[in-house]
Amino acid sequence: MxxxxxxxxxxxxxxxxxxxxxxxxxxxxxxxxxxxxxxRSGPLRLVALALLLAPMIGVPLLSNxxxxxxxxxxxxxAHPGTVTEVRVSHGKTTTxxxxxxxxxxxxxxxxxxxxxxxxxxxxxxxxEDPGGLVDPEFTDQAANPRFDLAMxxxxxxxxxxxxxxxxxxxxxxxxxxxxxNPVAGATGQRRSSTDGASRAGNPAG
Numbered sequence: 001m002x003x004x005x006x007x008x009x010x011x012x013x014x015x016x017x018x019x020x021x022x023x024x025x026x027x028x029x030x031x032x033x034x035x036x037x038x039x040r041s042g043p044l045r046l047v048a049l050a051l052l053l054a055p056m057i058g059v060p061l062l063s064n065x066x067x068x069x070x071x072x073x074x075x076x077x078a079h080p081g082t083v084t085e086v087r088v089s090h091g092k093t094t095t096x097x098x099x100x101x102x103x104x105x106x107x108x109x110x111x112x113x114x115x116x117x118x119x120x121x122x123x124x125x126x127x128e129d130p131g132g133l134v135d136p137e138f139t140d141q142a143a144n145p146r147f148d149l150a151m152x153x154x155x156x157x158x159x160x161x162x163x164x165x166x167x168x169x170x171x172x173x174x175x176x177x178x179x180x181n182p183v184a185g186a187t188g189q190r191r192s193s194t195d196g197a198s199r200a201g202n203p204a205g
Contacts, residue, residue, distance in 0.1 A: 003031075003159070004063040004152060005023055006026075007020070007024060007059060007060030007061060007067075008063040008064060008067040010024075010060070011065075011071070011134050013134075028056060031159065035166060038168075038171055039166050039169070040174045041170050041173050044173070047166070055162075062155055065148040066149045068135065069137070069141070069142045069148055070145040072128070072129060072136075072137060073127075073142055075131075076128060076129050076136075078139045080103045080104060081110075082100065082121065082123055083099065083114075083119065083121060083122040083124060084099045084109070085120060086098055086118060096113070096116060097111050097112065098111070098114035100126050110128060112124075112126055112135075112137060124139075
């Protein structure tokens with residue numbers, strides 16, 4: 001629950017960025033810790049982490065898109081406009097931002113996250129929230145929050161299913177290993193009993 005909640009919270013601006021990261025990281029660390037605690041098999045742990053990598057990244061991102069699209073689709077206003085500039089930001093990933101001049105509001109413009117296919121002079125429609133709760137988006141991207149919600153729910157369900165299956169299989173393998181080596185288990189129990197008796201007979205120790 002913390003992964004989608006953290007992702008959704010991050011859609012509401014810089015003020016919520018730190019709480020969003022804290023929630024998402026707490027959910028991520030908690031999930032990995034629970035998985036490693038229940039699953040004692042090293043190879044199975046590696047397989048589980050490999051399978052969980054994509055949905056662990058996808059859940060917060062899709063939740064973020066869902067929250068933003070939901071706000072824009074329910075209370076956003078669409079503005080026709082023209083792309084006047086395409087800026088490229090280079091970091092860990094390459095990001096494109098389009099400067100859009102509104103046609104129905106002379107003198108107003110905004111910056112929208114766009115892609116490689118967007119060019120200067122392109123006619124577009126931008127949906128923005130009057131209260132500025134979320135960043136503006138192209139209208140076609142903000143029109144269908146249900147798709148992002150469905151994909152986010154599917155990714156979250158995938159996390160739960162994979163983690164539960166791996167934890168169950170890991171616990172089963174551990175139990176079978178104990179049953180196949182009853183001598184080691186009995187030795188461990190005798191050692192525990194001996195240690196307990198020694199402590200009881202020597203209170204000062």
